[in-house]
Amino acid sequence: VNTTGKADIVREKSAELYEKAKTYFPGGVNSPVRAFKSVYGTPLFIEKGDGSYLWDADGNQFIDYCCSWGPLILGHNNAKIREKVIDVLQHGMSFGAPTALENELAELILKNNKYIQKIRFVSSGTEAVMSAIRLARGFTKRDKILKFEGCYHGHSDSLLVKAGSGLVTFGETSSAGIPKAFAEQTIVVSLNDREALKEAFAEFKDQIAAVIIEPVPANNGLLLQEKEYLQFLREICTESGTLLIFDEVISGFRLGFEGAAGYYQIKPDILTYGKIIGGGLPVGAYGASAEIMDHVSPVGTVYQAGTLSGNPVAMAAGIAQVTELLRMGFYRDLNNKTEEFAESIQRFATARNYKFKVFYIGSIFWFAFTGQAAIRRAEDIDPASMEKFKKMHRELLNRGIYLGPSGYEVGFISSAHTKTDLERTKRAIFDSLDIVFK
Numbered sequence: 001v002n003t004t005g006k007a008d009i010v011r012e013k014s015a016e017l018y019e020k021a022k023t024y025f026p027g028g029v030n031s032p033v034r035a036f037k038s039v040y041g042t043p044l045f046i047e048k049g050d051g052s053y054l055w056d057a058d059g060n061q062f063i064d065y066c067c068s069w070g071p072l073i074l075g076h077n078n079a080k081i082r083e084k085v086i087d088v089l090q091h092g093m094s095f096g097a098p099t100a101l102e103n104e105l106a107e108l109i110l111k112n113n114k115y116i117q118k119i120r121f122v123s124s125g126t127e128a129v130m131s132a133i134r135l136a137r138g139f140t141k142r143d144k145i146l147k148f149e150g151c152y153h154g155h156s157d158s159l160l161v162k163a164g165s166g167l168v169t170f171g172e173t174s175s176a177g178i179p180k181a182f183a184e185q186t187i188v189v190s191l192n193d194r195e196a197l198k199e200a201f202a203e204f205k206d207q208i209a210a211v212i213i214e215p216v217p218a219n220n221g222l223l224l225q226e227k228e229y230l231q232f233l234r235e236i237c238t239e240s241g242t243l244l245i246f247d248e249v250i251s252g253f254r255l256g257f258e259g260a261a262g263y264y265q266i267k268p269d270i271l272t273y274g275k276i277i278g279g280g281l282p283v284g285a286y287g288a289s290a291e292i293m294d295h296v297s298p299v300g301t302v303y304q305a306g307t308l309s310g311n312p313v314a315m316a317a318g319i320a321q322v323t324e325l326l327r328m329g330f331y332r333d334l335n336n337k338t339e340e341f342a343e344s345i346q347r348f349a350t351a352r353n354y355k356f357k358v359f360y361i362g363s364i365f366w367f368a369f370t371g372q373a374a375i376r377r378a379e380d381i382d383p384a385s386m387e388k389f390k391k392m393h394r395e396l397l398n399r400g401i402y403l404g405p406s407g408y409e410v411g412f413i414s415s416a417h418t419k420t421d422l423e424r425t426k427r428a429i430f431d432s433l434d435i436v437f438k
């Protein structure tokens with residue numbers, strides 16, 4: 001491990017693989033952020049992961065805080081997940097027919113989460129959210145949805161929409177290839193802006209099928225919302241016959257077993273979950289009351305299906321992971337560890353008068369180059385601050401610390417991160433901050 005930070009890490013093999021990948025995939029990757037466009041150097045090609053560690057193709061070793069973008073709450077290559085997966089694999093990989101494993105994972109989830117009565121497994125967060133939106137539209141018989149600037153809900157058409165100018169806007173598409181007519185069904189407002197929401201409801205009250213929010217917005221920095229604001233959303237939806245969807249693809253099973261709904265004690269109408277319940281394999285899910293869920297086919301009229309939904313290998317990984325999450329004290333220990341880590345970095349930065357904040361909740365953290373005490377809206381992030389993140393990212397890689405390759409991405413701590421890992425990381429962060437603020 002290079003802990004000196006003196007030279008950029010060797011990336012010869014990664015660079016070679018990247019050149020080849022560019023001839024196969026657009027931009028050399030199968031998901032855009034992996035291309036390292038917002039940070040220095042070519043993307044690192046990962047060879048293996050174990051516990052809190054990652055190794056790239058050049059043999060560089062890192063303590064990983066990306067954790068596959070969240071799902072690896074037990075760290076890499078967890079023995080219990082691996083063994084369960086291998087065990088199930090011996091009997092076949094896919095049947096396209098029900099298995100007892102689906103019941104087992106559903107039971108673990110539903111018995112310990114009072115916010116949903118029935119669940120449907122899918123294969124990604126995007127699919128979960130897309131299906132939840134269709135369910136809300138089918139249930140309410142309304143077409144419009146309302147989302148918030150700065151919340152990401154996967155890449156389905158109605159949701160790749162960003163705010164235009166003005167208080168309440170019909171979204172502008174944030175990707176080519178989305179018909180204007182689709183984007184017109186999506187209303188976009190700023191987070192933490194009650195007036196904008198009231199205005200939207202005053203104008204479109206009987207047309208809004210659902211309000212969808214990441215209750216802990218974690219895809220555009222960590223834009224922590226106040227509980228009162230989330231309660232306000234709950235109330236305005238109830239008054240208007242609109243369903244409230246909490247997209248908990250990041251926060252679900254992360255803040256606690258009951259996610260953000262449990263943390264804030266607010267009951268949304270539909271919940272979406274993602275990768276974390278697959279323990280690193282492709283799983284997503286949406287859930288709600290039995291009344292709402294029974295609108296889904298084959299009992300209801302809202303169609304949704306998937307050849308690989310409830311895949312036995314993915315269910316096996318999910319069962320092993322969720323079982324660990326249910327252990328007494330799991331979240332307490334993880335969240336305490338994160339708090340200690342975040343607070344001690346904050347103390348260092350504050351003592352040095354650096355304009356730097358560590359925002360955190362549960363085991364999610366975000367480094368923000370700002371003097372503001374809180375950032376609740378996407379518009380309040382200074383894009384220029386990303387240059388500082390870019391430098392920090394390089395310094396940290398050179399010291400064996402791996403963060404997601406964008407300043408808008410959050411970091412995750414897993415149960416595999418040891419005290420020693422965190423201490424080493426803190427020292428690397430202190431050194432890096434001193435360089436960035438020099």
Ligand code: PLP
Pocket residue numbers: 069124125126127129152153154155214219247248249250274275284
């Ligand atoms: N919703 C949220 C809140 C997410 O963070 C993500 C992905 O990170 C998604 C939806 C989409 O999930 P996936 O990438 O599995 O399709």
